[in-house]
Amino acid sequence: MATVTFFHAHPDDEAIATGGTMASLADEGHRVVLVTATRGELGEVDEGFLDEGETLAQRREVELADAAGILGAARLAFLGYEDSGMEGEPSAERPGCFATADLDEAAGRLAELLAEEASDVLVVYDEHGGYGHPDHVQVHRVGMAAAERASTPVVYMATMDRDFMTELRRKALETELATEEELEGADTMGEPAARITTEVDVSPWIGTKRAAMAAHASQISEESFFLSMPEDVFAEVWGQEWYIRVRPEPERLGDGVREPGLALDASAAVLGGGSSGVGAGG
Numbered sequence: 097m098a099t100v101t102f103f104h105a106h107p108d109d110e111a112i113a114t115g116g117t118m119a120s121l122a123d124e125g126h127r128v129v130l131v132t133a134t135r136g137e138l139g140e141v142d143e144g145f146l147d148e149g150e151t152l153a154q155r156r157e158v159e160l161a162d163a164a165g166i167l168g169a170a171r172l173a174f175l176g177y178e179d180s181g182m183e184g185e186p187s188a189e190r191p192g193c194f195a196t197a198d199l200d201e202a203a204g205r206l207a208e209l210l211a212e213e214a215s216d217v218l219v220v221y222d223e224h225g226g227y228g229h230p231d232h233v234q235v236h237r238v239g240m241a242a243a244e245r246a247s248t249p250v251v252y253m254a255t256m257d258r259d260f261m262t263e264l265r266r267k268a269l270e271t272e273l274a275t276e277e278e279l280e281g282a283d284t285m286g287e288p289a290a291r292i293t294t295e296v297d298v299s300p301w302i303g304t305k306r307a308a309m310a311a312h313a314s315q316i317s318e319e320s321f322f323l324s325m326p327e328d329v330f331a332e333v334w335g336q337e338w339y340i341r342v343r344p345e346p347e348r349l350g351d352g353v354r355e356p357g358l359a360l361d362a363s364a365a366v367l368g369g370g371s372s373g374v375g376a377g378g
């Protein structure tokens with residue numbers, strides 16, 4: 097059995113980006129560790145949602161613990177930084193926020209945890225954090241540096257298939273399932289399809305993933321665009337999760353050849369792609 101650490105920026109990112117993969121690994125008996133850099137202090141919340149005297153960070157910590165439990169995470173840890181807010185906001189330059197955290201110090205904190213867990217696998221984000229949020233970009237930097245320090249054998253970047261997202265956006269606009277505004281940025285998310293090495297079919301865990309997303313009620317309400325879509329559309333949109341394997345370097349993946357799950361140890365990962373079949377050998 098392997099230990100797989102998922103490193104995320106804010107509470108709710110784990111459910112949205114990697115929830116199905118986490119649930120599938122936990123179901124298979126692997127140890128799933130969730131590390132979240134911040135408590136999402138700067139998220140938006142509807143007036144009256146919080147209890148008297150309750151802060152958003154407190155609520156989001158509870159929501160994250162619920163989601164982690166739903167997804168089967170064996171451990172949940174915070175890296176101890178504050179949410180930076182959106183790019184260009186003064187909040188992103190404040191001391192203590194994750195985006196401007198000292199890289200060495202932050203990577204040291206994560207590396208310590210990776211070593212303590214003897215984590216076989218680390219999952220971070222792609223170079224632009226999927227969509228450019230400064231905390232997400234920092235997850236990439238800090239995660240890569242920490243994996244180096246801890247000599248974590250297998251490293252993946254969670255991402256989205258940009259070509260899939262662009263097509264989805266086109267279909268959603270055509271069928272008037274969503275508005276331009278709701279789909280803003282969909283066509284620049286993630287990475288081009290050719291870079292994707294790994295596509296996990298999480299449809300068997302789609303209910304678990306949805307429940308984990310719903311646990312983040314302060315951020316994702318049942319009326320939200322994410323959760324209000326019909327069940328079959330939800331499964332189409334959220335039924336797969338994408339990764340780019342960083343190491344071991346995949347020799348025969350990418351360009352349409354994708355492995356169907358995360359490789360959990362480095363020696364098994366060297367070949368890669370053999371079982372996915374899509375375009376293999378071609």
Ligand SMILES: [Zn+2]
Nearest residue numbers: 105106109232
């Ligand atoms: Zn986030």
